[in-house]
Amino acid sequence: MREGKSTESRHWTQRFLYNLLRVVARIVAVGFYRIRVFGRENWPAEGGALVCSNHQGFMDPPLIGLCCDRQLNFLAKKSLFKFPIKAAIEWLNAIPVNRAGTGLDGLKETLKRLRGGEMVLIFPEGTRSENGDLGQLKPGFVAVARKGRAPIVPVVFDGSFQAWPKWQLLPSIGVVHVKIGKPITPDEIAQMSDEELLSALQQRMDTMFREVRYSRARSMNPRIHTTDKTQFA
Template identity: 40%
Template sequence: MSDGAGGATPAARAGRPATGGGHSTFGRCLYAVLWVLCRTLAVSVFGFRVRFAEPLPATGGLLVLSSHQSHLDPLLLGLATDRRLSSLARSTLYRFKPFGAVITALDAVPIDREASALAGMKTVIRRLEGGAAVILFPEGTRTRDGQLGDVKGGFAIIARRAGVPIVPAAIVGAHECWPRTARFPRPGRIRLEFGSLLSPAAVAAMDDEALVAECTRRLAALDTRARAALGPPFATR
């Protein structure tokens, strides 16, 4: 296990971002610069701490299943590990070409919200089959009260079709730093806990209901662990 500002596992080391293969020179350089700057800010402003139950796979498709507390979450997950993690982005964000170039360099997955849910799933599955690590927030929206919401089952179909492992992750403190009602974030303390992997074989062995129940249980346990690590007032919830 590892515990630190950025983790210290083979696939999740602190101190340097992943800049390797398959990306343009612009993308690698931009990612490296933004990673270092944002990680420094996250640690200094939010006291950002990360714990891994085991190393993340360094390569191959991976579904990161995370609780969703604030707009900070995709950024924090990406700063936790030196493996590049892809977040979903509305396709309309690509209309402004300079911004589209930036989020493309950051490995965002474009999703057309006006298209069917099936089309969005297929896009994510293709990215996973291509070896990417993709972040999904199974609650579907940010929490309103800082508590873990209902976990929806769409991820189960994606993980099973793509044949990839699932790693659960829970974020605590981000809601207090940037609740839905606030326009801007404020300083605070944030903890991110990564759990043990669910292998593709384990995923395939469970039906959707059982898989959702198991992932819900794991997310809740990680949420509790993160609150205990942060201490009051988080641990009293």
């Protein structure tokens, strides 16, 4: 199965623009953020997937997108879908969500794209981090994964908070490390209760986050010894 009819039917100009911006983002990420990506082999090669990531700052959606060779869809506030950026974010596969309402419009479109074989990025913490740490996940992703019949791909990164936190007007140069984890398959999801699935994803992302924070710290200070991992727990 390929990515789905909805992706295949998109105009070639959309695919070209998305791919071009991904190349530009990769160049910027390497040049200004010394980005390192671990676990690329864990991206599903085909079919729908719900990508669940931590959320540190403004650059997070393009940060995850540049790490994946397939196109990603992502959720965006409905208020952003106004001139002059409306066309741009639509071409980058944004799904409008009305946070002031029920959000059902965004949910329906998310499920449509997952069932159509596309990948959708969400941030289950619900908001950007106040201190760069991974917070408690909210359970909203559980119903989306079950109804969308899609695997959950955990993704964590560290360094986005330091480069561009939510209170900073412009980004600064930094170091970013990203880790893509093994997917939780639909069969595994079906065997868990909602509470078990929430706990399983939280534990997996907690472990991955400690690992990626440690690798980032080591890249900036090679004198950190492997026995110092406990300070990143």
